[in-house]
Amino acid sequence: MILQIETATTSCSVALAQNGQVLAFKEINARNMHAQVITVYIDELIAQTGGTYASLDAIAVSCGPGSYTGLRIGVSTAKGLCYALDKPLIAVETLAAMAGGAAAENGIDSNTLLCPMIDARRMEVYTAVFTATGEMIKPTAAEIIDTNSFSDILAARQVLFFGDGADKCIDTLGHNPNARFLRNFVNSATHLTGLALEKFNRGEFEDVAYFEPYYLKDFIAGKKAGEN
Template identity: 65%
Template sequence: MSLILQIETATTACSVAIASQNEILAVKELNQRNIHAEVITVFIEEVFASLKMQYVDIDAVAVSSGPGSYTGLRIGVSTAKGLCYALDKPLIAVETLQAMANGMANSINDEDLLLCPMIDARRMEVYTALFDGKGNRLQPTTAEIIDEHSFASVLEQQKVLFFGDGAAKCQEVLGKWSNARFETDFINSAKHLSKGAFEAFSSQKFEDVAYFEPFYLKDFIAGKKA
């Protein structure tokens, strides 16, 4: 039985899980801004302790690779790479929006409903992509500034579920469409990485631990000090 340590830090949520092929064995998570650096290693220690496992017992480390928070991604990827290097384990990258789509697809039973995960960026901008109800990608990941014309060609024809921490701010604009649905309570979780992680593990699709970098999508823009 393969075991994968899964790490999610791309948004406000800091989440760690250990999974087997078809089961989440342990998970520890907290949805709170700017706490990733403080709790990530503690959460990892706690999930191993809860299962009475050693670090060497895992077969790989999977990390949510972005897009998302620049700082959060740096913390998650750096932690994952450090573990892989120290333990001589392979590194798996799971694109964050794909993981979100997989997580939502597992919780709904409507294959006709398109899935549109949204990660909050600046102002009315989100990182987003479009998937079918099974989590299969229909459109590539992009940074979109949302207005009343966004997704118009899709919303004219099909129901779309918008979710993630970028969905709430878009509800007033996109909610005018009768086919628009919103799930604003969705929280990114390391549990959602399982499908992508085990598919990559099965096909031996691993990252170069030395050179792998997060998928930022856009350059980092530092905010002004108050």
């Protein structure tokens, strides 16, 4: 049984999966709730499924890119459990999990490309491009979106944009007939299931002592009210 944690965006989501099937999950999509609910959700899922912490085989965490604070909370929780329980840690790239979740939930045509987007600042997003089968064809990057973004790909293929970063790009990219938008997509720990199982079966685990989230960009703290 794998405990799966997703905190890379405003969504705080936890799931339990066994043999590639989700047994139960709990999640909330709200800002600044991660630290308050994550351990409560984990306790509730363990109790709900009749398991124990000792019965877990591994802990998987969405490792970024995404919110600095959200990633820090999710990875710290996962590492703490791995230390306490002596369980392996599995890191799942957030954008890859999003692409897999969108493909599984929406019956994506094999010719359509998937472009998950995580909101950064202003018109910047964290993004990558995947085929419907999960192959990454444009690597993860921080992109400032303008009317020419993805023009080479959109000239030849339909592209499905989704995630909280895509919502702010509709006016900029929506003029292209090959640009499609999946609205109201929310990151979920359930999206980690397939990738986490593949890594578990390959024994692809992280060094718990040294593992850090994939922030992609350095953290820039905002000024508090009244500061010059």
